[in-house]
Amino acid sequence: MNRIGFDSQKYIQLQSARIRERIESFGGKLYLEFGGKLFDDYHASRVLPGFEPDNKIKMLMELKDQAEIVIAINANDIEKNKVRGDLGITYDMDVIRLIDVFRDFGLYVGAIAITQYTGQPAADHFKDRLSAMGLSVYRLYRIPDYPANVSGIVSDQGFGRNEYIETTRSLVVVTAPGPGSGKMATCLSQLYHEHQRGVKAGYAKFETFPIWNLPLKHPVNLAYEAATADLNDVNMIDPFHLEAYNEQTVNYNRDIEIFPVLRAIFERIYGECPYKSPTDMGVNMAGKSIIDDEVCREASCQEIIRRYYRTACAVKQGNAGEAELQKLDLLMQTLKLSLTDRTTVAPALAEAQRTGEPAIAIELNDGRIITGKTSSLLGACSACLLNSLKTLAGIPDEVKLISPTVIEPICHLKVEHMGNRNPRLHTDETLVALAVSAATDKNADLAMDMLTSLKGCEAHSTVILSQVDEGMFGRLGVNITCEPTYETKRLYHK
Numbered sequence: 001m002n003r004i005g006f007d008s009q010k011y012i013q014l015q016s017a018r019i020r021e022r023i024e025s026f027g028g029k030l031y032l033e034f035g036g037k038l039f040d041d042y043h044a045s046r047v048l049p050g051f052e053p054d055n056k057i058k059m060l061m062e063l064k065d066q067a068e069i070v071i072a073i074n075a076n077d078i079e080k081n082k083v084r085g086d087l088g089i090t091y092d093m094d095v096i097r098l099i100d101v102f103r104d105f106g107l108y109v110g111a112i113a114i115t116q117y118t119g120q121p122a123a124d125h126f127k128d129r130l131s132a133m134g135l136s137v138y139r140l141y142r143i144p145d146y147p148a149n150v151s152g153i154v155s156d157q158g159f160g161r162n163e164y165i166e167t168t169r170s171l172v173v174v175t176a177p178g179p180g181s182g183k184m185a186t187c188l189s190q191l192y193h194e195h196q197r198g199v200k201a202g203y204a205k206f207e208t209f210p211i212w213n214l215p216l217k218h219p220v221n222l223a224y225e226a227a228t229a230d231l232n233d234v235n236m237i238d239p240f241h242l243e244a245y246n247e248q249t250v251n252y253n254r255d256i257e258i259f260p261v262l263r264a265i266f267e268r269i270y271g272e273c274p275y276k277s278p279t280d281m282g283v284n285m286a287g288k289s290i291i292d293d294e295v296c297r298e299a300s301c302q303e304i305i306r307r308y309y310r311t312a313c314a315v316k317q318g319n320a321g322e323a324e325l326q327k328l329d330l331l332m333q334t335l336k337l338s339l340t341d342r343t344t345v346a347p348a349l350a351e352a353q354r355t356g357e358p359a360i361a362i363e364l365n366d367g368r369i370i371t372g373k374t375s376s377l378l379g380a381c382s383a384c385l386l387n388s389l390k391t392l393a394g395i396p397d398e399v400k401l402i403s404p405t406v407i408e409p410i411c412h413l414k415v416e417h418m419g420n421r422n423p424r425l426h427t428d429e430t431l432v433a434l435a436v437s438a439a440t441d442k443n444a445d446l447a448m449d450m451l452t453s454l455k456g457c458e459a460h461s462t463v464i465l466s467q468v469d470e471g472m473f474g475r476l477g478v479n480i481t482c483e484p485t486y487e488t489k490r491l492y493h494k
Contacts, residue, residue: 002365002456005295006050006286008058014285016062019204022283023066023170026202026274029194031187032283034175035207039101044208046479047223047300048286056208057105060173067171068110069102071095072186075116075123077178084178092126094177099135110172111136111165115182118142138163140182140189147261154268159192179231188265195269202274203266205255205281210235212249212279213287219300221250222331226307229324241277249279302458304331305342309481313464316484342481344460347371349483352462358487360384362459362478364392374424377407380461381469382430388454389434389447401444402433427472454478463487 023030036044039057052058060067074082077091084094099109112130114123117139127137140162143153152158165186172190174183187203194201209224221235238251240259255278262281266273275281290296308328314320332338340346344361347369351359357374362384364370370391372384386401395401410433411423425433431451437444455477464482465473473480 002049003292003295004050005290005292005299006048007289007291008050008052008055010291011051011055011286011289012059012062014288015059015283018283018285019059019063019171019206020066022202022204027200029170029172029199029201031172031174031190031201031203033183033187033203033205034173035183035205036209038098038173038175039105041208043223043227043303044286046306047220047296047303048290049295049299050291051286057107060107061105063171064106066169067173068108068167068169069173069175070111070113070165070167070186071098071109072113072115072174072176072181072183073126074181075114075118075120077181078114078126079120079122081122082178091177091181092122096130098175098177108169109135110167110169111138113138113140113165113174113182113186115140115185116142136166138165140186143185146185147258147265150261150264150268154192154265159189160196162189162193164193165190188262188269192269203281204283205278206283207255208284208286210250210252211287212238212251212282212284214250214290216248216250217334219297219304219335222335223300223303223307224252226304226328226331229307229311229327230320232323232327238277238279241279244276244280249277251278251282255281301335301337302342304328304335305337305339306479306481308332308339309342309460309484312484313482316464316486342458342460344369344458344481348460348462358461358463360459360461362388362454362457364388365453365456377404377411377424378430379422379424379426379469381427381465381473382425384459385427385430386434386447388457389450392450392453393443393446395443395447399443401441401447402430402437406433406437426466426468428468431472451476 039054041053041056044051045053073091073095082091084091087094095112102109112135114127114137117123130137143158146153174186176183191201191203210221214221216235216237225233225235234253235250236253236256238249238256241247241249259278263273311320311325311328315322315325344363348359348361351371351373355373358380359371359373360380361369361371368391370384370388372380372387374380375383390397390401407425410425410429414420415423434444434448438448457478459473459478459480461482463485470480
């Protein structure tokens with residue numbers, strides 16, 4: 001288990017060198033549109049085993065003295081209080097979080113760009129708030145008919161109306177809290193202003209997926225389609241690259257569709273376009289760092305199955321449409337995948353059928369599968385978590401890590417004083433009880449030490465989990481999926 005298919009160190013070296021080359025090719029200044037997550041890229045780490053979630057930050061650290069960061073946020077997202085689904089915080093709060101994270105890594109955050117600005121009151125308030133924190137904030141106005149009206153865009157009333165972002169370093173990384181934030185428009189606006197000032201500067205795009213030098217239907221690239229099923233992104237052979245170089249490369253539909261417009265904008269700014277294809281614009285070297293293709297293929301197939309289950313649950317909860325699930329079903333058919341190809345599914349369903357109660361199964365990193373059932377004191381997640389820790393620590397199954405005399409008062413507190421209907425312990429409550437027991441019980445202490453060994457494990461639940469349990473598995477690094485079924489028939493599920 002835990003086979004490696006990707007060389008992170010090679011990737012960091014190749015990627016930083018590639019970006020340096022692109023900076024030099026434009027005369028010493030580059031605006032780099034950074035797609036995806038700069039850190040905590042868990043999708044990449046799942047489909048490319050060996051890819052560390054913070055690889056891109058480590059790569060930027062190689063360019064630390066050359067780089068500054070500009071964070072773009074759409075004024076409409078501020079006005080609508082748009083929320084990041086993975087973190088549960090609004091985009092404007094995520095900008096503040098990102099600033100702290102980048103600074104913790106020692107990276108310089110130069111400015112915040114508020115895009116699509118039309119005088120939104122919430123955007124003005126956000127600007128004032130950031131300015132009071134000592135941050136430089138710039139407004140980029142909404143341009144009518146963007147991106148179709150090229151002559152209007154590349155003019156004094158288009159990009160020329162935007163506030164010029166003062167930058168001081170050779171590499172300007174433009175990132176954002178999420179898609180649709182205006183990263184590309186920010187880069188292009190800056191190119192216009194730099195050209196007006198006689199400054200040589202270029203543009204490049206950094207997207208990890210799809211990987212341009214892998215086949216179109218490679219599972220790694222199909223896993224990207226699965227991850228963006230809600231955006232309806234489609235991988236395509238880049239026709240511009242094929243025409244220019246007679247070489248097949250992979251890109252996605254939005255970049256291919258926008259390329260003629262980008263080419264026209266470049267020609268209007270510079271007199272010529274520096275790129276012959278969307279693939280040319282990219283600098284991604286991830287494909288050059290795959291060292292075991294079979295491992296990455298298998299990991300990507302598993303990711304597609306996980307995405308299917310996640311979307312099926314979202315459909316059940318009313319948070320996704322059937323079209324998303326149908327797309328994922330097509331991807332699974334393309335790769336001839338079955339839900340039972342996920343090894344934890346059958347054991348979890350079997351345990352639930354045996355007990356008549358919700359159950360969960362965890363596959364440990366050595367391949368052993370541990371199950372947990374619902375009891376009067378513990379939920380299935382808590383039971384499976386404790387069973388897994390005992391197995392990892394070599395503690396006999398009959399040993400109780402937490403005494404019922406500890407659990408029962410917590411259950412009483414939940415029902416009698418906190419107003420909960422369910423007396424059983426969730427995973428967070430179970431871990432607190434385990435930590436308390438560890439102070440006086442060597443087995444509990446030994447089990448606590450095994451928590452880090454759960455990272456990278458796979459798990460499946462026969463019912464949709466509570467936010468608490470799902471979040472706890474995420475924090476432990478366990479890849480959890482659920483059957484799209486509620487434990488009860490109540491209308492309100494928390």
